[in-house]
Amino acid sequence: MFKNVIVKSPGKSYVNGLTTSNLGKPDYDRLLAQHAAYVEALKKCGVEVTHLPASEEFPDSTFVEDTAVLTPGFAVISNPGADSRNGEIAEMERVLKGFYKELYTIDAPGTLDGGDVLQADDRFYIGISVRTNQEGAMQLKGILESEGYKATIVPLKEFFHLKTGIAYLGNNLIVAAGEFVEHPDFSHYEKIIVSREDEYSANCIMVNGYVLIPKEFEATKFKIEQAGYKTIELDMSEFQKQDGGLSCLSLRF
DSSP states (O other): OOOEEEEEOOOGGGGGSOOOOOSOOOOHHHHHHHHHHHHHHHHHTTOEEEEEOOOTTOTTTTOGGGGEEEOSSOEEEOBOSSGGGTTHHHHHHHHHTTTOSOEEEOOTTOOBOGGGEEEETTEEEEEEOSSSOHHHHHHHHHHHHHTTOEEEEEEOSSOSSGGGSEEEEETTEEEEEGGGSSOGGGTTSEEEEEOGGGGGGGOOEEETTEEEEETTOHHHHHHHHHTTOEEEEEOOHHHHTTTOOTGGGOEEO
């Protein structure tokens, strides 16, 4: 069960942030409404929300997941792979010191985005991507294993971040798309398979019995509900334009 969630309001500079998509420029007013709905959905899940103000100097900083990896006992401050995002970790470290006594850091030349880290019970999967390099992945693996967790490094072939294409719902069940459907590292899990045209919906999050999913992906919603989960649908159009998904917008612990 998660007790706390950290989110951060998007600033006006968000519309000029990093993206690989060709979905157009975000609508800022609609973006704020979508973020507010996201926060309300988290509150419905029974968590205490720490809501940080916007930082105009960091256009992508609403995607707080990339700044840290959190466990019940300790936090790891990441080292984001995009130079323009590296300064985001200073604020997050200050915030997390209010929740954790034990903090680790990922140090250069290692880079690590939290979006490349998936926890499934006592095992973590660490993706190597355009934002997370081998050195950063190995540093995190060493930290996790020193604390009694297991860790597997997964080089990515298709997806931007590991969690772009996979989510863990508990009970040995994953939501998987693309390269993860037949990936040997995930062969022992039960799977909800997401079609290629619905890949965006593979980035969903389980929060205290609810699964938050992006709106308008009825096939994915149906499969998750058939597996016995309650869903909350959220419009994510303005975040999708900047390569963002549901997991990106919060740190859950």
